[in-house]
Amino acid sequence: MGVNSETHHWLHQLIVTLICGLLSSCEDYKSELSHESLKLAPDQVNILNLSFDPFSISSDTEEQANIFSGILLDEGNSYALPGQISHDTLVELFLAIKKGYSLQNGVVSPLIKRQYHNFQHAMDVFITTHLLLQGGGGIFLSDNEKTALLIAALGHDALHTGVFNSFLIRSSHKYAFEDGNDSIQEKRSFKFLLRTLDSLQILSSGETTIESDHKTLENCRKLIAESILWTDMARHKEQMKAVQEIAPFVLKKLQKARNNSKDAGISLGASSEDIKNNLDLSSQLPIEIRHLLAGFILHSADVSNLGKPWEISEKWAFLVCSEFFTQGDLERKLNMKVSMNCDRGNTSIPQSQLNFGKYVIEDIYSLLAKIIYDGGSEILKNFNSNQKKWAELLSMEKTKGVPYQFVESQM
Numbered sequence: 289m290g291v292n293s294e295t296h297h298w299l300h301q302l303i304v305t306l307i308c309g310l311l312s313s314c315e316d317y318k319s320e321l322s323h324e325s326l327k328l329a330p331d332q333v334n335i336l337n338l339s340f341d342p343f344s345i346s347s348d349t350e351e352q353a354n355i356f357s358g359i360l361l362d363e364g365n366s367y368a369l370p371g372q373i374s375h376d377t378l379v380e381l382f383l384a385i386k387k388g389y390s391l392q393n394g395v396v397s398p399l400i401k402r403q404y405h406n407f408q409h410a411m412d413v414f415i416t417t418h419l420l421l422q423g424g425g426g427i428f429l430s431d432n433e434k435t436a437l438l439i440a441a442l443g444h445d446a447l448h449t450g451v452f453n454s455f456l457i458r459s460s461h462k463y464a465f466e467d468g469n470d471s472i473q474e475k476r477s478f479k480f481l482l483r484t485l486d487s488l489q490i491l492s493s494g495e496t497t498i499e500s501d502h503k504t505l506e507n508c509r510k511l512i513a514e515s516i517l518w519t520d521m522a523r524h525k526e527q528m529k530a531v532q533e534i535a536p537f538v539l540k541k542l543q544k545a546r547n548n549s550k551d552a553g554i555s556l557g558a559s560s561e562d563i564k565n566n567l568d569l570s571s572q573l574p575i576e577i578r579h580l581l582a583g584f585i586l587h588s589a590d591v592s593n594l595g596k597p598w599e600i601s602e603k604w605a606f607l608v609c610s611e612f613f614t615q616g617d618l619e620r621k622l623n624m625k626v627s628m629n630c631d632r633g634n635t636s637i638p639q640s641q642l643n644f645g646k647y648v649i650e651d652i653y654s655l656l657a658k659i660i661y662d663g664g665s666e667i668l669k670n671f672n673s674n675q676k677k678w679a680e681l682l683s684m685e686k687t688k689g690v691p692y693q694f695v696e697s698q699m
């Protein structure tokens with residue numbers, strides 16, 4: 289994409305114009321058009337930090353597209369893709385990915401409400417991935433790989449049905465027979481994304497593609513597929529083990545690179561300071577390690593809700609539990625065993641957050657803080673404070689004998 293600063297403002301105007309043109313011809317998005325002026329201009333995306341409110345800044349397509357293009361085109365972020373990609377193609381990519389979240393893809397029942405696995409979550413993960421890259425993670429990947437990871441982040445839950453993979457298997461849904469019964473929805477998401485990229489000739493080989501570009505394209509496509517597959521919670525432990533094993537090697541490389549710079553002696557994980565110093569370890573790390581770290585960054589962003597400021601974290605908890613409860617309603621209707629955390633009659637939201645935090649999240653955030661110090665330590669700090677709040681709410685539930693209730697006005 290490599291856009292120079294003189295043309296940046298003009299390109300922004302062009303993109304916004306194109307978005308408006310595309311939106312007005314696209315029935316699906318008409319209802320979401322806002323007549324208000326844009327709330328966040330592309331040159332303002334650098335004010336985003338991990339405390340950003342995804343429920344206010346990602347409220348309409350126009351603003352979301354603005355953030356997408358602003359982040360990808362901002363020269364300071366060092367994102368790039370091989371080949372000449374026109375800006376209308378970039379906007380088309382955004383709209384096509386968003387459409388992947390609005391389709392009623394094999395939703396098993398009208399009872400299922402996708403209150404969580406929707407485009408708001410996709411935007412949240414996209415922005416969080418960007419912030420983790422800029423918070424240090426970017427030093428491990430090439431500019432092309434970083435951009436591929438951001439595209440993966442936006443598309444990682446496309447075509448999600450709103451139910452667990454295990455539900456698709458237990459109910460003998462046709463998706464469970466498409467391509468093996470592991471990572472069912474993750475496979476559907478990455479295949480959708482690669483098809484979308486092909487249709488727009490982005491990261492897609494053609495007759496005129498030169499050999500070196502061909503390798504880059506293949507690398508980026510592989511990174512997209514692998515990093516989305518790593519978002520499958522069933523692979524969480526496998527990923528943790530793999531990343532824990534390579535962490536000492538990666539951190540040693542980082543210290544060595546810093547010894548050649550003014551930050552010699554700092555023993556913390558990658559930071560925004562390293563990004564500012566243009567530290568780049570991508571050429572020193574094997575492709576397998578780069579892809580593993582990319583997958584780790586995406587998985588961390590995907591489950592970063594518990595490490596966001598309390599008001600945001602609490603709302604995500606409510607939304608994800610609400611979606612789970614609709615699966616429980618369906619399971620009950622179908623005389624199936626109700627899955628864990630899906631029974632609205634006996635699931636305590638505070639308890640579910642405490643359990644998820646204790647058995648899954650604590651490890652991943654601790655490792656994240658070790659490898660990407662800036663983003664990871666902030667997420668870990670928020671998490672520890674949020675867990676205390678959930679413990680208090682659980683204790684109130686027990687004392688009063690009244691289930692916790694999320695109150696929207698708390699936002």
Ligand SMILES: [Zn+2]
Pocket residue numbers: 409413444445519590
């Ligand atoms: Zn997700």
